[in-house]
Amino acid sequence: MDPFDQKHFTTVDYVIFAGLLAASAGIGVFHALTGGRQRTTQEFLMADRSMGCIPVSLSLIASFQSAVAIIGVPAEIYTNGTQYWFMGFAYILGLLIPAYIFVPLLYRLRLSSAYQYLELRFSRAVRICGTLTFIFQMVVYMGVCVYTPAFALNAVTGFELWGAVLATGLVCTLYTTLGGLKAVIWTDVFQMLVMFAGQLAVVVVGVHQAGGVSEVWRKALEGNRIASLDLNPDPTERHTFWTLGVGGIFLMLSLYGVNQAQVQRYLSSRTEKEAVRSCFMVFPSLQLTLALSCVMGLVMFACYCGEDHSHKLGTFKRDAMVIYFVMDMLQELPGLPGLFIACLFSAALSTISSAFNSLATVTMEDLIKPHFPSMTESRATLLSKALAMSYGILCLAMAYLTHLMGDSVLLVALKIFGIVGGPVLGLFCLGMFFPCANSTGALVGWGAGLVLTFWIGIGSIITKTSSTSLLPSGCIPILPVNATAAAATTATLQAAFSNVTKSRPSALKRMYSLSYMWYSAFSCFSVITVGLIVSFLTGPMKEEDVMPGTIYPLLENMLSFLPKRLKKKLCCMNPLGQTSPVRQPTQHKDGKGPTFAAEDGEKEGFLPETHTTFVERETSV
Numbered sequence: 001m002d003p004f005d006q007k008h009f010t011t012v013d014y015v016i017f018a019g020l021l022a023a024s025a026g027i028g029v030f031h032a033l034t035g036g037r038q039r040t041t042q043e044f045l046m047a048d049r050s051m052g053c054i055p056v057s058l059s060l061i062a063s064f065q066s067a068v069a070i071i072g073v074p075a076e077i078y079t080n081g082t083q084y085w086f087m088g089f090a091y092i093l094g095l096l097i098p099a100y101i102f103v104p105l106l107y108r109l110r111l112s113s114a115y116q117y118l119e120l121r122f123s124r125a126v127r128i129c130g131t132l133t134f135i136f137q138m139v140v141y142m143g144v145c146v147y148t149p150a151f152a153l154n155a156v157t158g159f160e161l162w163g164a165v166l167a168t169g170l171v172c173t174l175y176t177t178l179g180g181l182k183a184v185i186w187t188d189v190f191q192m193l194v195m196f197a198g199q200l201a202v203v204v205v206g207v208h209q210a211g212g213v214s215e216v217w218r219k220a221l222e223g224n225r226i227a228s229l230d231l232n233p234d235p236t237e238r239h240t241f242w243t244l245g246v247g248g249i250f251l252m253l254s255l256y257g258v259n260q261a262q263v264q265r266y267l268s269s270r271t272e273k274e275a276v277r278s279c280f281m282v283f284p285s286l287q288l289t290l291a292l293s294c295v296m297g298l299v300m301f302a303c304y305c306g307e308d309h310s311h312k313l314g315t316f317k318r319d320a321m322v323i324y325f326v327m328d329m330l331q332e333l334p335g336l337p338g339l340f341i342a343c344l345f346s347a348a349l350s351t352i353s354s355a356f357n358s359l360a361t362v363t364m365e366d367l368i369k370p371h372f373p374s375m376t377e378s379r380a381t382l383l384s385k386a387l388a389m390s391y392g393i394l395c396l397a398m399a400y401l402t403h404l405m406g407d408s409v410l411l412v413a414l415k416i417f418g419i420v421g422g423p424v425l426g427l428f429c430l431g432m433f434f435p436c437a438n439s440t441g442a443l444v445g446w447g448a449g450l451v452l453t454f455w456i457g458i459g460s461i462i463t464k465t466s467s468t469s470l471l472p473s474g475c476i477p478i479l480p481v482n483a484t485a486a487a488a489t490t491a492t493l494q495a496a497f498s499n500v501t502k503s504r505p506s507a508l509k510r511m512y513s514l515s516y517m518w519y520s521a522f523s524c525f526s527v528i529t530v531g532l533i534v535s536f537l538t539g540p541m542k543e544e545d546v547m548p549g550t551i552y553p554l555l556e557n558m559l560s561f562l563p564k565r566l567k568k569k570l571c572c573m574n575p576l577g578q579t580s581p582v583r584q585p586t587q588h589k590d591g592k593g594p595t596f597a598a599e600d601g602e603k604e605g606f607l608p609e610t611h612t613t614f615v616e617r618e619t620s621v
Ligand SMILES: O=C(O)CCCC[C@@H]1SC[C@@H]2NC(=O)N[C@@H]21
Pocket: 064, 065, 066, 067, 068, 069, 070, 087, 145, 251, 252, 255, 286, 289, 351, 410, 413, 414
């Protein structure tokens, strides 16, 4: 069969695709007409803080599992082998740390925006920096998420590119604007199920067509796509156990620990326990989606033997190959191509709707409400809806920008999280774990982290040092490039690689070739290091000046074995020399702000002198 013949949809496929859009829109309308009918920002942005852990956990995954992962991961496995699967190790600490540290601390502060924490701990300026960084990250990321499925489809099936982008964007904007966070969470649940079904169908049919599991395994071994445990400590090595298993932890923390889209879901849970439980429940489903996409890559390899011509045709084509493979596999089974397309757009819709809603939330809570405290509830809700709409339009524009980026979509998305998400993670870690950090230190640290990681990220793109390892290819080429040209290209590339290893790369070159999986960790540590140095230079913060409930006593817990004097030096204890157990506010039952557990002689449930809750006291002072 001519490998270049475009795959065409049957009516069944279009019906399934239209069904997905209709069902999503329906859920949006349902939540606009029921409950409180989205009349308050508490409902529109926080789902009335009434959600259970099952929908929240599925929505947490769907928010950062877009078409990028659905087609980017199989393309990665197909080209470079199963090394990427070690990302699964990062999910362990990447979810345990949020469950034990970030979620309880942020939940008890009863916030709406995660970045309110930065004002409570540091200053208004630090909060604005966190908010603007988040907005930048999500707007760029949204562009990639809208563009990926539409582009890949157009490349393989001639599916009308901008028609798909428009349909996705409009339906998404509709139900996000109508139904608020409740609609976004429940559509995420529905779309997550469609994603599982679509990926499973491709894997089951693919394994069958490739001749069974043992056949897939044998071919993957022959084409050395089964990666061994690579403990190479070299940080410029793109994918090793360290870059994925350890570097990936910081990537996960920047998403599942401090990203507004995820924090908003924790805060929308009906109790702190539900929020923590939803974090734990993410783990098995996340491992399942990772396994499905990795196996899809191996099955694709078994069918096409991994002829790697992506370097010749630009890596973007590599992502389109996955769609080609799927259409090729499911061609004879009417309805399954439509199911996979529905899976692709479910992945995109669930991520984009989460992005719209969280962008509208932080814009309202962090940038607008502080300047218009007297704004009425109805106006605030109307403005939130207008914001969700305008972010929808903006994201269509960003989709076009993605058209210009040349990398594989998975790389683009993960680099964005590293470069932009890492510094925000650094800000939260600086605030939570180092009581002596002050807001000047936080601001300078944040700036340093952003500049440094942007510099490395841009540098790696310009000098093209992000090494895409060219594994030896298999047998039949997928895309009909003439053999001689391909052989010539591979030969010149190998020659190029050989002389690179001969000449000693300069320090700058080595810095540019830092694996993109280290960006999150690198920027996080830069922010903390610079933040602490500047804090000490400008007068460290005193323990009693730090807002209670904004510190996680990590340092004290870790240093508990040290003599008191040394601890006093290290993390500026109060003058009495003992570490005043930082009093964590407890969540008050009747929905008022956090209060503190009574100490000896104090009245249970309220702060001793003022009998007001913690938040009221602070604002009344
Ligand atoms: O799928 C996307 O839109 C972005 C790529 C994956 C983002 C990170 S990678 C670790 C974690 N696992 C996921 O499925 N998503 C996040």
